[in-house]
Amino acid sequence: MSLLYDILVAPFVQMADAPDFLAQVLWEGFVSGILYALIALGFVLIFKASGVFNFAQGIMVVFAALTLVGLYQKGVPALLALVLTIAVMGLLALAVERFIMRPLVNQPHVILLMATIGLTYFLVGLGELVFGGEPKQMITTELGLPTGSTEIPFGERGVVILQHIDIAAAVIAILMVAGLGLFFNRTRIGRALRAVADDHQAALSVGISLNQIWAIVWFAAGIVALATGIMWGARSDVSFALEIIALRALPVLILGGFTSVPGAIVGGLIVGIGEKLGEIYWGPLLGGGIESWLAYMIALVFLLFRPQGLFGERIIERV
Amino acid sequence: MTRATGEIMLDVHNVSLRFGGVKAVTDISFDIRKGEIRAIIGPNGAGKTSMLNVINGVYHPQQGTITFKGRVRKAMQPHQAAKSGIARTFQNVALFKGMSTLDNIMSGRFLKMHRNFFWQLIHLGPARQEEIAHRRKVEEIIDFLEIQHVRKVPVGKLPYGLQKRVELGRALAMEPELLLLDEPMAGMNLEEKEDMSRFILDVNHEFGTTIALIEHDMGVVMDLSDRVVVLDYGRKIADGTPDEVKSNQNVIDAYLGVAHQEKSR
Amino acid sequence: MLYREAGQFKSTYAADQAIFPLRQDRIGLFAILGLAFIAVPLLADDFILDAIAIPFLILALATIGLNILTGYAGQLSLGTGGFMGAGAYACYKLTTSFPEANIILLILLSGVFSAAIGIVFGLPSLRIKGLYLAVTTLAAQFFLEWCFIRIGWLYNYNVSGAIDSPERNTIGGLVLTGPNASSVTRYIVVLAIVALITLLAKNLVRGRIGRSWMMIRDMDIAAELMGVRPLIAKLSAFAVSSYICGVAGAMFVFFYLGSVEPAAFSITLSFQILFMVIVGGLGSLIGCYFGAAFIWILPIFLRNGLPMIGIDIGAENVVHLTSMIVGVLIILFLIWEPHGLARLWQIGKEKLRVWPFPYA
């Protein structure tokens, strides 16, 4: 009985007791949700345009952040390092298109997935070889990102602490999503990208080759990865431990569907907030650390009822 | 021939099927008699394949009943349909691409094999005898369909016409009472069509299997079948012997329209 | 060329359906078995046995486990490490609870626990397909990993959080596990178990059950219409696969590492096994051995080989470089032969059969 109480009642009592703390938890869940959404966005971009489940998205995040910090540590000015990192991600996109996508076009999903896992190995080795494996500080201030925090009074006595970098992250994430939205809806290339998701032939008729499209989406995913990397890096350290974050973002995809941008955002928020709530209020019951799988369980249960994801279309099987 | 007057094996009664707002099949009734070859024809999108899918439990109709061998059923799973003696082939060959001809047909014996997991593990004694007994059955089908020379070839490597034949073999391996053929001659050349027609007739003759087939080629349908039901836009517009159907005005209208469209394509 | 088939005819189905219908293959098999059971123990030193042969065999077994699920039944899984861990912890609990019991029996029994867990995590496969399923299997991976860390009961509340293999002897006082077990003994036991399970797995995949897996894999609707029940087919594949993975995991601890922390069964291991399956070839048992050899031995070779050919860049950098090279090789491999080494083997064999002609 007391177990049921612990599960079903106590956490809510706790929430009601300290609403400011709840608000704090929700805010933090919101921020990490946004970052999950960004990682998921990287997946969705690539999956939509090429059907590749890019397992390397997580490592691209790390790799981008590492390159940025590593270059800075080698004496490159911060903004130049940022530009150079963008260039590196561009090169990576071109290389991926030329050496992975092109030769493996039309292979089954699992083969392409394996290839991106191979890419993961490669990037891990390369990153560590060039920049070393030890954790690094993100160059937050040098990039002109805000630090510090603001305390907002909440309720009668409580306060909620908002880290400025978190606010910045939220803003940048929103800007990026909006930018991508504009790009997809308003530009010729963007429309071609959307076409390619539906029908490869249609895309070709727009006059852009599939190869170009792949390079572009990988580059876009690289930029998203860089932004994600900067944000996560600013919140913790830059190291390959961050990779696990990307795995943590996968349930977001299950929730949102592999091809849905809004799904990625909503899914990210659900996972981010749900995870934080679960960890804080229910975690202790299980000995902690449940955020490593909680999101998966949520997603799994969810999938059982809606196999096509939050925003996916219902599949009618034709025989 | 008197086959069309046999007892009723399958009775479709007032069946309607919708996908969301799309009506695939509307209020259709017809029956299939034991031992006959029954054709379901109609222009593209007439709901023929949906009809087959309803019969073998892939789709569950919102309305109507299906009586098979005297037992009324509403919703049934495909594997239950298989168990009750219904087999089928597909419009676009649905073979198991990773397997050989032999294994594909062998897979049709699935329901007839019963040795449990542990016998399977050691693959000796009863499990092996069972495998051998069924291999023999499968070889008889291979012989019947004259595909000995491709026995051990992976089906993916076979030409289309042979793949269709293997698929028929796989369905035959189930020793079905009712065999549903979804466009068995689609995409075949004249010679292959003739071969396939002969096989279908032989199946009907030699094994006494009741057959329901969907086909586009009117000539083939008229030659093969005992009775024909005609669908158009999900509704039944005619039902009867080939001659009756041929002279039915509704059918002529529906088909003339189609013929025009097909020509202009 | 080597295959001279003329005169090898079959007058019974049993002979025709034998695993190795060709005489040359049977000779080759006996040669390999002889080599593995006699020559290797006599000639190989402890390094080769401990660092190469034993882990290679165990990983090959795990690869067979995953291949049954992914290659034969078409259900992609990224949770292999977790299932292996389940077997390992089950075995640890069994052997500490029943210290007198035969350790080999316990190892074979521990697979039953991982099979049960596999069935539970296989349930979603009924509604979820393809990559979605792959992602959900990560749930199993992370959940199990969490259990290994957080549930003290599993490791008997050991302070270190690790499990180790206690000393056990079974056959006439021969020490089979623990620090005092000789490499040769452990090697022979592992080899025997792996060979046996390979044979049983082969029997399964060539029979009714194996066929039902492949039917589901190749065309699930058609399979259902032939009477296959997806529930049973998929769950049986999950069960058999997890059983084999569990046994492999138990052996991983008891015959290879001796003592492990939960991190040993992390997602990295899952990926490693998946690589072995892909490189070896989906849906091929012999490919599992090829894949395991390639993925396991290549890095060892690189680690020891790179400094030898003059690329001396420090021990740590060698690890990084190895990671890069493995990554590149995998991609190259996928481009070159996406059907894996088993396909190459098959092509090579076919070439030898039709030699000197280019095709039959």
Added chain:
Amino acid sequence: MSELDQATENTFPKLILHNALTRGRRPAMRHKDFGIWQSWNWAEAADFIKALAAGLAGLGARRDDKIAIIGSNRPYLYWSIAAAQSLGAVPVPIYSDSVAEEMAFVLEHAEVRFAIVEDQEQVDKILSVEARLPALAAVLYEEKRGLRDYDHKRLHALGHIVEAGRTALQDKAAKAALDRAIAQGTGQDIAVILYTSGTTGRPKGVMLTYDNLIASARIGIAFDGLSETDEIIAYLPMAWVGDHVFSYAQAILAGYCVSCPEKAETIIHDRREIGPTYVFAPPRVFENLLTLTMVRMEDAGRLKRWIFAHFLKVARRWGERILSGEKVPLTARLHYALGDVLVYAPLRNRYGLSNIKVGYTAGEAIGAEIFSYYRSIGVNLKQLYGQTEASVYITLQPDGEIKPDTVGRPAPSVDIRLAPSGEVEFNGPGVFQGYFKDPEKTAEVKTRDGYVRTGDVGFFDASGHLKIIDRAKDVGRLSQGGLFPPKYIENKLKFYPNIKEAVAFGDARDHVACFINIDQVAVGNWAERNNVAHASYQELAADPRVYDMIAKHVEEVNQALAAEPQMAGAQIARFLILPKELDADDGELTRTQKVRRSFITERYASLVKALYDGSEKGTIRTEVTFEDGRKGLLEGEVVIRDVAVTPVPRLEAAA
């Protein structure tokens, strides 16, 4: 094992019963059916034969009835022969691919009372001419498929009759009657009537006695040391004397196992599975195999082609000498051994000839190069010269005396003489009794002193080997008096894989000219590699580049002809490539795929005329039969090409 009593075991039924007693458990026949080699031992075979004989007796079969056997090589059909013989009836195997009309002639002429056939196809053919067969009492079929709804008054499933027979045999009296019938047979009885397809005119029924066949079979068994451990694969028509002797008479006498392939399409595969020790095939089979080899090797990689070419050269140099047991240098032996590992043994394996003890080619002359090729890669291929009228054996090549251009020495106990015209005549134990119901024809062929005219022209060379030049009626003279042996020339041409068939003209003309049929597979492959676009056989045949290629082959043949004193005058001056393939369905080839020369000359008269009037093109207009049986009209122009003739070297006075 008890010794065979040659005096009493003088019919095949008796010999089979003897086999059932002495080697009852050894395999007698196999048939690849339902995916595996179904096997029957001698005891089972004897059992089936007795049951069928009793069944046939039950249907009213009597002594001297003629029983037609029609179908592919199948154990039960061979046993049907024996069953018929058990009753003292005479089996008449008929070519199963003959059309209804051809079949009707034989059935009618032989006054067949029973027919045992394979399937619906044969039943249909018989029923379609039923009206002309008043003697026909019953037709037995094996495959019931499609026959369910037929009128079964005179139609019986073979299985039912065998069952009926088995039941009947439980009755002692019936069993005794059958035993009596079998015992009644003597060596002088007619064992079989084999209708020869004949290049001209109607088929003739060659009557052979048990003595003929047994004596002849013994010749072969003794000559090559055949025993019960040998393996043979039966795929040539059962109505052909070669198959009858090798797959029936010799198999029963020596007790070896005969295997029947699954289908005609799978013969190469099935042969490889069985790995026969004893092989018999017309040259065409060996030609096709070689063509296939060459075509495939063209597609092989560079290295493989080099290996293949290199070791073929080695084989040409040493192979035959090694096979004949001659002394060769050790280095050559080693070189050849390496080739054996890399090329020859694998090739023999692909051909299914790995276990071959001896192989025979007969029926017509084989190209010397083809013959040498097989010997050089270690296949002990030999030639023999035989005829239906001789129960096969006339001459044989003894080991160590193999020459590609002769057919060997007279077979044991066969005597050969040459008529003044050069025609070969023979006498021996296998000489046939006569043509069934045709004493006139018999008299034409059989001399008063018992010799048989073969109709072939030949001569003995210095070593006593017979060399056949051509059919007596075909060997012509050029208008200047030189010898014109058309087949000899054609065979030289046909050695080239690109040339499938050739028809040479020259009798009473001033030079030789010929029609060529290109090999669609070989030339098609060549065309693909050389980007010669073609939509049809016809286009391919008309392509100037194909003409160039063929012209080169013809020139080479001319060089070879020039090297032989008697043949130098018969070099080919002009040729054309026919726009259609010669086809048995159009009557251009016999059912055994031999050229029907006179028919072709008549049919393509305009082209023959063009060959000799110096024009550069000829016109063709003819009806063709397509694969599906439809007829069509083929017309067009055919280019004629002149070829360089090699100047004849001064002859030595001795020539």
